[in-house]
Amino acid sequence: MPKKRKKPATFKFKPFSDQQKRLIHWWRPGLRSAANDFVVADGSIRSGKTIACIVGFLVWSQEMFSGESFILAGKTMGALKKNVIKPMLQILEAWGWPHEYIRSGSDARIEIGANTYYLYGANTEASQDAMQGLTVAGAYADEAALFPRSFIDQMIGRCSITGAKIWMNCNPEGPHHYIREEFLLKAEKKHVYHLHFTMADNLTLSPSVIQRYERAWPHGSVFYKRFILGQWVAADGLIYQQFADHVQDYLITDTWLAENQISYAAIGVDFGGTKSAHSFTLTGFTQGYRQVIVLDEFYCKKRLNPKQLQDAFVDFVRRAQARFKVYEAYCDSAEPTLISGLEMACIQAHISIDIRSAIKGPINDRIAFYNSMIAQNRWKIMKHCHHIIEAFEQAVYDDKKPHQDIRLDDGLMNVDSLDSTEYSTESVQQDILYIPI
Numbered sequence: 001m002p003k004k005r006k007k008p009a010t011f012k013f014k015p016f017s018d019q020q021k022r023l024i025h026w027w028r029p030g031l032r033s034a035a036n037d038f039v040v041a042d043g044s045i046r047s048g049k050t051i052a053c054i055v056g057f058l059v060w061s062q063e064m065f066s067g068e069s070f071i072l073a074g075k076t077m078g079a080l081k082k083n084v085i086k087p088m089l090q091i092l093e094a095w096g097w098p099h100e101y102i103r104s105g106s107d108a109r110i111e112i113g114a115n116t117y118y119l120y121g122a123n124t125e126a127s128q129d130a131m132q133g134l135t136v137a138g139a140y141a142d143e144a145a146l147f148p149r150s151f152i153d154q155m156i157g158r159c160s161i162t163g164a165k166i167w168m169n170c171n172p173e174g175p176h177h178y179i180r181e182e183f184l185l186k187a188e189k190k191h192v193y194h195l196h197f198t199m200a201d202n203l204t205l206s207p208s209v210i211q212r213y214e215r216a217w218p219h220g221s222v223f224y225k226r227f228i229l230g231q232w233v234a235a236d237g238l239i240y241q242q243f244a245d246h247v248q249d250y251l252i253t254d255t256w257l258a259e260n261q262i263s264y265a266a267i268g269v270d271f272g273g274t275k276s277a278h279s280f281t282l283t284g285f286t287q288g289y290r291q292v293i294v295l296d297e298f299y300c301k302k303r304l305n306p307k308q309l310q311d312a313f314v315d316f317v318r319r320a321q322a323r324f325k326v327y328e329a330y331c332d333s334a335e336p337t338l339i340s341g342l343e344m345a346c347i348q349a350h351i352s353i354d355i356r357s358a359i360k361g362p363i364n365d366r367i368a369f370y371n372s373m374i375a376q377n378r379w380k381i382m383k384h385c386h387h388i389i390e391a392f393e394q395a396v397y398d399d400k401k402p403h404q405d406i407r408l409d410d411g412l413m414n415v416d417s418l419d420s421t422e423y424s425t426e427s428v429q430q431d432i433l434y435i436p437i
Contacts, residue, residue, distance in 0.1 A: 011090035019201040020052035026193050027060045027165055036193040040144075040183050041169040043197030043230035046205060046213060049169045050142060054088050057140045057167050058112070062097075064137075064163060067114045071131065071139035071155055075146040077108070077121035084142050085110070085119070106130075122147040128154035137161035145170035145179045146362075152178075172232040174405055180232045198230055216433070218242040218375045223368050235405045239367055239395040243374045247393055252293070252380045263287050265295060265320060267329035268358065268424030269313070270416045271338050277301035278309060279416040281388060282320045283424035289432040292373055292425060293380045296320060299387040299417060309338065310345035317351055326353065330423040333357035358423040364405055366422040369429040391417035 016024065023041050026033040041049040061070055074080025085101075092099045092112065099112040108119040120130060122141070128151045139155045141147060156166055170179060183192045199210050217223040221242070222235040238244050262284035272278040280298035285291070298316045320326045331339045336357075343355045370392070373379035381389055391414040398408040409415045425432070 011087060011094040013094065014204045016052065017048065017201045017203050019195060019197055020048050023049065023052040023195050024056035024059065026195075027056070027064070033193045036191045037164075038166045038168065038183060038190065038192040039195065040179065040187075040192055041167075041195045041197060042145075042172055042179075042184070042232075043201075044199050045171055045227045046202060047197035047199050047230070048202030048204070049195075049197045050083060051087060053140060053142070053167055053169050054084060054091065057138070058088065058091065060165070061115055061117075061138055062113060065115060065161075068116075068137035068161060069134065070115060070117045070136050071120060071134070071158065072110075072117050072142075073120040073122050073139065073147070073151070073155060074142045075121070076123045077119065080119060080121060080142060084140070120151075122151040131155060131158050134158045135160055137164045138166065139164075140167040141169075143170055144168035145173045145177055149178050172226045172230055174234050175232045176234075177232065184232075196230060199228075213434075215376060216372045217368075218371060221371060221375075223371050227368075235397050236399065237396060239397060239407065240371060240374060240392050242371075244393045247389065249377075250374070250380055251383045251389070253383055256380070257293075257295075257382075260286055260291065260293075262293065262295070262324050264325040264327065266424045266427070267317065267320065267326060267353075268420040268422065268426075269329055269331040269342070270419040270423065271309075271332050271335045272301065272304070272416065275411040277414070277416040278304060278312070279387070279420040280313065280316050281417065281420040281424045282316070282324075282326070283421065284324055285428075285432075289428070289435055291378050291380060292432065293382070294385050294388055294421060295324065295382055297385040297388050297417065297420075306338065306341050310341050313342050314345050314349045314351060317346065317353055318349075321351070321353075328354045328356060328427075330356050330358040330427065332419065332423070333360055359426045360423075361426060363407055363422075366426060366429070367407070369425070369433060370422070372433055387414060388417045388421055390414060391421075 023039065026039055028034055041053060043049060072080065072084060074084060089101060097112060099110060101110050102108060110117045131154050136158050139159055141152065141155065144152065159166055183190060184194055187194050199205055199213065214228055217227060218241065222233055225231045225233045243250060263286060265282055265284040268281045268283065270279045278300045281294060282296040284293040284295045296319065298312060317326065331342065339355060339357065346353055370379065394413065395418060396408050398406040407415065
């Protein structure tokens with residue numbers, strides 16, 4: 001007998017702010033804003049724009065259409081399910097609206113009343129191909145600034161039913177991002193209703209919670225300006241300015257470790273090439289992820305044959321496991337043959353460790369994580385890890401690509417230590433980022 005799916009918890013509604021109400025109701029006939037074809041809700045994180053978008057999109061699509069199709073898109077399918085589908089199903093339960101969530105197959109969708117809502121991840125340029133041939137009455141793009149432009153263009157092109165509207169929300173990126181240049185700066189010409197949100201527009205946040213978020217990134221940094229102030233600003237100069245200005249504040253010795261117990265540690269591995277280095281990073285976590293600690297490093301820029309690389313890795317893991325609980329290593333997924341070699345070497349050496357491919361998500365997500373840890377004084381480095389210290393101290397944005405938030409990788413900068421360090425924490429960075437401290 002098939003296992004019965006557990007129903008999602010019903011959504012607990014809290015009072016909506018005036019800005020959220022504008023986003024929910026902007027489309028209603030008779031309002032001046034209803035003459036627009038698009039709504040773009042931008043601004044700070046945790047400002048309540050996503051929930052207002054979901055509520056507004058559901059009510060609009062159900063009141064204005066019957067028997068039509070719609071697009072629900074997120075930067076990835078996983079992000080869409082977490083950020084949109086989960087709260088949407090809870091809202092539908094609270095309202096008592098009949099619905100069916102079809103998860104499997106190529107046409108993942110939610111059927112609500114007579115309407116069908118197709119689900120898409122927009123994480124690659126090829127994602128747009130999945131929408132070919134679809135005719136819809138509207139679309140909702142969550143975190144739209146992270147979508148490839150081709151996906152946005154294709155999504156808009158699918159909305160050919162009379163009365164169709166496109167809903168987008170996002171946190172700001174650079175000032176020359178296409179969302180800003182093509183929609184916000186041309187709002188009147190393209191019939192775009194622009195609503196800017198701050199955390200004050202989310203009435204569920206207490207002043208203490210807002211202050212905690214404001215402490216999460218260095219004041220004056222690009223991430224503070226984008227995520228907290230909601231500004232479309234450029235990234236330039238040193239990536240980890242606060243660390244570079246106060247390096248000694250983040251360096252520790254064995255004395256610190258003796259007073260702060262490491263719960264477990266993970267290894268990140270970046271493989272070297274013609275001009276790059278092999279780099280291993282051992283990162284430890286204290287209880288509850290209160291502190292993230294770089295415990296050890298391996299760095300070698302000379303050529304190593306596979307056997308030499310395997311021997312170096314085995315030695316590194318042995319040294320790590322002699323002092324800490326180390327269960328996993330995350331390796332650059334671009335080198336599957338080298339990863340297989342490390343696995344075999346560990347088996348032959350009777351070393352128990354789970355070797356996985358690194359997630360390798362957007363570099364700027366990883367940069368934002370470390371900037372946040374630095375701002376909260378939750379990241380430390382053992383003093384002997386000279387290569388990692390230097391890499392974080394000197395990391396800069398590429399000034400030849402001023403509008404793209406690109407980290408400089410010119411063959412001279414040590415991005416290898418940055419990569420291996422990021423791989424060691426990437427699997428848990430979202431869990432760590434907003435933990436109350």
